[in-house]
Amino acid sequence: LLRYCSKCGSDQIDFKVPVDDNLKRYICSACNSIFYTNPNLVVGTICIKDERVLLCKRSIEPRFGLWTLPAGFMENAETLQEGALRETKEETQAAPKIIAPYTAFSLTHISQVHFFYLADLKNEKFGPTIESSDVKLFTKDKIPWNEIAFPTVIKTLKYYFNDLDKGEFPFREEALKLW
Ligand code: ZN
Secondary structure, three states: OOOOOOOOOOOOEEEEOOOOOOOOEEEEOOOOOEEOOOOEEEEEEEEEEOOEEEEEEEOOOOOOOOEEOOEEEOOOOOOHHHHHHHHHHHHHOOOOEEEEEEEEEEEOOOOEEEEEEEEEOOOOOOOOOOOEEEEEEEOHHHOOHHHEOOHHHHHHHHHHHHHHHHOOOOOEEEEOOOO
């Protein structure tokens, strides 16, 4: 929801289909500026060390206190890999080596795309941060499945442990409708 025009400051904002367009947009009726809103990209990593996965316990909302893979909103002027590594550092202090793109999910109901890289942790230099109260490596049987913050994280973890049994880690891209 847009209340004020960021160009002229007017509060006369309409939500309607512009001429020569096919979707509703926020339009300032004072200066005719059109404001486009587009999906947000969340990028992160599934970091591996000796077949264990690095999870962090969220000390921020949403999903405070639940476990997740390090990930967050991509910033302007950074690459996917830079975003994934930055978020990983911010949430876990870890500096892994990216191996390959691993999962991508289109979440149409919230207009987000979640993208995870498979990454090699290399060492055990990681720990809590402002955003994470705890950071730990988990084997498959120790994953707190009922305390995972997001469905895309659950899916990515399940793919990893299934792939681990087969020894192959293909990239997967899918739409996820339910939150
Ligand atoms: Zn305006």
